[in-house]
Amino acid sequence: MTPTDLADRRRRQQLRRWAALAVAAAVPPLLAPGRARAEGGGSGARALVAYYSRTGHTRQVALAIVEAVGADLFEIVPAVPYPAAYQDTVDLNARQRAAGAFPPAPRPIPDLARYDTVFLGYPLWAVDLPRLLYPFLREQDFGAKTLVPFCTYAMSGLAGTEQTLKELCPRSRVLPGLAVQGGGRGHNTLVTHIAPDAAGRAQQWGRRSLVDAARR
Numbered sequence: 777m778t779p780t781d782l783a784d785r786r787r788r789q790q791l792r793r794w795a796a797l798a799v800a801a802a803v804p805p806l807l808a809p810g811r812a813r814a815e816g817g818g819s820g821a822r823a824l825v826a827y828y829s830r831t832g833h834t835r836q837v838a839l840a841i842v843e844a845v846g847a848d849l850f851e852i853v854p855a856v857p858y859p860a861a862y863q864d865t866v867d868l869n870a871r872q873r874a875a876g877a878f879p880p881a882p883r884p885i886p887d888l889a890r891y892d893t894v895f896l897g898y899p900l901w902a903v904d905l906p907r908l909l910y911p912f913l914r915e916q917d918f919g920a921k922t923l924v925p926f927c928t929y930a931m932s933g934l935a936g937t938e939q940t941l942k943e944l945c946p947r948s949r950v951l952p953g954l955a956v957q958g959g960g961r962g963h964n965t966l967v968t969h970i971a972p973d974a975a976g977r978a979q980q981w982g983r984r985s986l987v988d989a990a991r992r
Contacts, residue, residue, distance in 0.1 A: 823893040834926075841979065895924045896924065900934075903932045904940070926981075949989075
């Protein structure tokens, strides 16, 4: 192999490495690894941030919490995609709620048993959890785990969803949740960042909640 061929080969290898890094940065894995430790506690307990996000707002809050506590990250993906249009999604959710119906359960969390604490994130829909979270929670064993809810909302805060989680997961301990305002009626714009003060509040809450979760 000539020096020119060797140089070309090295350039191609470097370009492939750069391309791989770009893809990894742009498309985060469904379950991103990380070990969570309570600040100052060093308990070694594992934590997970699981979230459903329609526009990306709840996802940004989830990412802020992951950054603060070092938890794994899991995206809750609807088994049947919701309509693209905001009002169509609202109408579908309303019909399901009126009929007492639920969509199929999303893909479950892989190896849920290894987590002690699960941060659960969701947008507030019609002053309630999105309907897909009901089968998602019912069909998995959250048993002796600590659930830590956080939501994004337009007007209603957590709106009693902490109590709903206690009813859906009666053997779990549910800690006080976090509500981050944003979006609103008709909101259909992809959210790629949240305000620094909102991210900071989510991170502070996440660290405090992880410490509280360790106090069993």
